[in-house]
Amino acid sequence: MRAAAAPPWWDPRGWRHGRSLASRVTLLTTFAVGLAVTVVALAVYVTVRVQMQSTLDESLLSRAEQAADSLALSRLSVPSWALGAADVRILFLTSDGSARSADELPALRLGRPELEVAAGLSASSVRTVDSGNERYRVVAVPSVPGEALVIAQSLAPQELVLAKLGVVMLLVGAAGVLAAGLAGWAVARNGLRPVRRLTTAAEEIARTERLVPLRVEGEDEIARLATAFNEMLVALAASRDRQRQLVADAGHELRTPLTSLRTNIDLLMQADRADRDGSALHLPPEARDELLEDVRAQAEELTTLVGDLVELAREEAPRQHIAPVDLAEVVDRAVARVRRRATDKAFDVETASWWVVGDAASLERAVTNLLDNAAKWGSEGGVVDVRLRDGLLVVDDDGPGIAEADRPHVFERFWRSPEARALPGSGLGLAIVGQIVARHAGTVEVSASPSGGARLAVQLPGTAVAPAEADEPGGPAPTAPAADPRADGGREPEGAEAPRGQDVDGAAQPAVRRRLASARRQGADRS
Known part of the structure; x- marks a missing residue:
C-alpha cells in the first residue's frame, strides 16, 4: 500500500504533516510571539527615528533663526x-x-x-x-x-543611536521569541500529558483488549475527557458482556431445535430406506405427517430466532410495506401461532377491530413475541389473557411476574433478568416489541397482572372505523366474504403473500381495500 504523499509547501496543511500536537503548539506560540515582537520593534524604531528627526529639525530652525x-x-x-x-x-x-x-x-x-x-x-x-x-x-x-x-x-550621531537601538531590540526580541518557544513547548508538554495518557490507554486497549479505566485528576476539560473515556470503557465492557451473553443464549437456543430437527430427519430417512428395502420397520402415515409437522415447526422456530437476531442487529428500520391493518386480525393470527407451540396453555382472547397504518408482518411479530413471553412464564396449564380495546392491547399471564427493579430494562437489547438466564432464550423478544411499537408511534408498558404475573400493554394510534368507509361514502360495496386466514390456525395459504400497500398516505390498493372492508365486517360481527 502506497503511503500518502506529504502536502506541498504552499498547502496550509503541510506544516502539520508529521508533527505532533506539542510541536504544533510550540510553533504557533513562537510564531505569534515573534510576530508581536517584530511589530512592536518596528513601531518603536520608527517612532524613535521620527521623534529624533523632528527634534533635530526644530533645534536647527531655532538656532538658525537666532543666528x-x-x-x-x-x-x-x-x-x-x-x-x-x-x-x-x-x-x-x-x-x-x-x-x-x-x-x-x-x-x-x-x-x-x-x-x-x-x-x-x-x-x-x-x-x-x-x-x-x-x-x-x-x-x-x-x-x-x-x-x-x-x-x-x-x-x-543619530544614526549611531538608531543602530544601537536596532541591535538591542533585535537581541531582546530574539530572546523573547526563544523564551516564548520554550514556554510554549513546556506548557504543551505538560498540558498534553493527560492526552498522552489517554492515547497510551487507547493503544493498550486496542492491543490487549483490557478495559482499564484512567485515574481522573482535577476538574478541567482534560478531566472531563478522561471521565468520558472511562464511561465509554464501561459502556464497551457492558456491550461485550451482552454480546457474549447473546452468543451463549443464541447457541443454547439454536442447539435444542437443531437437535430435534436432526433427530426427526434421521427418523424420516430411516423410514424411507425401510420402505424401499421392504423392511419390517414401517412408519405409519399419521406418524410421518406428525414428524413432518414437527420439522416444519422447528424450521419456523429457527427462522424466527434468526430473524430476531437480524432484526435487532440492524441499525436502520428494514423496508416495510405500509397499509391499513386490522390489529384484531393480527392478534388472532399471532394467538393461533403461539397456540401450536404452547399446547399446555389456554388463551382467553377478546378483541375488537382497531385499524392502524403500519406493517402487518412487523406487528404480528411484535404480538407473537408478547404472547410467547406470556406462555413461557405462565404457570403450567395456566391461562393467558389477551384483550384488545380501543387500540390498547393487554397481555396478562399468571407467572411469577417481573420485579419492579427489572421493569425499566425488559425492553433493552440483550438484557435478561437473573431468573431468565437459566432458561432458554436470547432476551431479544421484548426488545423487538419495543422497537416495532416505536416505529408505529406507539407505547409499550410493563406492570403486574391481576393474577400476580406480568402485564404487557401496547397502545397504538388508529381508529375503530375501517379506512374503506372513508374511501366509499356510501359504505363498503357488497363483496364476497374473504376467506378468514384464521380458519386454518392462523397460517397464510402456501405461496400467499401479505397484501402490500402504497407508501403514500397509507392508502391501500383496490384489492387490499376489498379485503379490509370484509375484515371490518367480520370484526363487527365478533364485537
Missing part, C-alpha cells in the same frame, strides 16, 4: 561652537548660487530649496543632504536680502 537676527552675521566668520554643536556646519548662500563656508571647510552641495530661500521665494527649507562620506540635515533661513544662512548638522 540670522545678527545684522553682521553675513560678514563674520562664525565658529560652529557658537551655535552649540561641534558637528554643525554653517554656510552663506547668495541668490546667485555662490556659497561661503563659515567654518572654512569645503562647501556642501546645496540645491534649489536653499536658493529659493536666498532669493526670498521661501521662508525656510529643511532636508537631508548626502555629501558622499556623511549625511547632513540641512536648514536654510533668510539672513539679509539676497542671502540665506544655511546650517547643516551631521546625522552620524
Whole structure:
C-alpha cells in the first residue's frame, strides 16, 4: 500500500504533516510571539527615528533663526561652537548660487530649496543632504536680502543611536521569541500529558483488549475527557458482556431445535430406506405427517430466532410495506401461532377491530413475541389473557411476574433478568416489541397482572372505523366474504403473500381495500 504523499509547501496543511500536537503548539506560540515582537520593534524604531528627526529639525530652525537676527552675521566668520554643536556646519548662500563656508571647510552641495530661500521665494527649507562620506540635515533661513544662512548638522550621531537601538531590540526580541518557544513547548508538554495518557490507554486497549479505566485528576476539560473515556470503557465492557451473553443464549437456543430437527430427519430417512428395502420397520402415515409437522415447526422456530437476531442487529428500520391493518386480525393470527407451540396453555382472547397504518408482518411479530413471553412464564396449564380495546392491547399471564427493579430494562437489547438466564432464550423478544411499537408511534408498558404475573400493554394510534368507509361514502360495496386466514390456525395459504400497500398516505390498493372492508365486517360481527 502506497503511503500518502506529504502536502506541498504552499498547502496550509503541510506544516502539520508529521508533527505532533506539542510541536504544533510550540510553533504557533513562537510564531505569534515573534510576530508581536517584530511589530512592536518596528513601531518603536520608527517612532524613535521620527521623534529624533523632528527634534533635530526644530533645534536647527531655532538656532538658525537666532543666528540670522545678527545684522553682521553675513560678514563674520562664525565658529560652529557658537551655535552649540561641534558637528554643525554653517554656510552663506547668495541668490546667485555662490556659497561661503563659515567654518572654512569645503562647501556642501546645496540645491534649489536653499536658493529659493536666498532669493526670498521661501521662508525656510529643511532636508537631508548626502555629501558622499556623511549625511547632513540641512536648514536654510533668510539672513539679509539676497542671502540665506544655511546650517547643516551631521546625522552620524543619530544614526549611531538608531543602530544601537536596532541591535538591542533585535537581541531582546530574539530572546523573547526563544523564551516564548520554550514556554510554549513546556506548557504543551505538560498540558498534553493527560492526552498522552489517554492515547497510551487507547493503544493498550486496542492491543490487549483490557478495559482499564484512567485515574481522573482535577476538574478541567482534560478531566472531563478522561471521565468520558472511562464511561465509554464501561459502556464497551457492558456491550461485550451482552454480546457474549447473546452468543451463549443464541447457541443454547439454536442447539435444542437443531437437535430435534436432526433427530426427526434421521427418523424420516430411516423410514424411507425401510420402505424401499421392504423392511419390517414401517412408519405409519399419521406418524410421518406428525414428524413432518414437527420439522416444519422447528424450521419456523429457527427462522424466527434468526430473524430476531437480524432484526435487532440492524441499525436502520428494514423496508416495510405500509397499509391499513386490522390489529384484531393480527392478534388472532399471532394467538393461533403461539397456540401450536404452547399446547399446555389456554388463551382467553377478546378483541375488537382497531385499524392502524403500519406493517402487518412487523406487528404480528411484535404480538407473537408478547404472547410467547406470556406462555413461557405462565404457570403450567395456566391461562393467558389477551384483550384488545380501543387500540390498547393487554397481555396478562399468571407467572411469577417481573420485579419492579427489572421493569425499566425488559425492553433493552440483550438484557435478561437473573431468573431468565437459566432458561432458554436470547432476551431479544421484548426488545423487538419495543422497537416495532416505536416505529408505529406507539407505547409499550410493563406492570403486574391481576393474577400476580406480568402485564404487557401496547397502545397504538388508529381508529375503530375501517379506512374503506372513508374511501366509499356510501359504505363498503357488497363483496364476497374473504376467506378468514384464521380458519386454518392462523397460517397464510402456501405461496400467499401479505397484501402490500402504497407508501403514500397509507392508502391501500383496490384489492387490499376489498379485503379490509370484509375484515371490518367480520370484526363487527365478533364485537
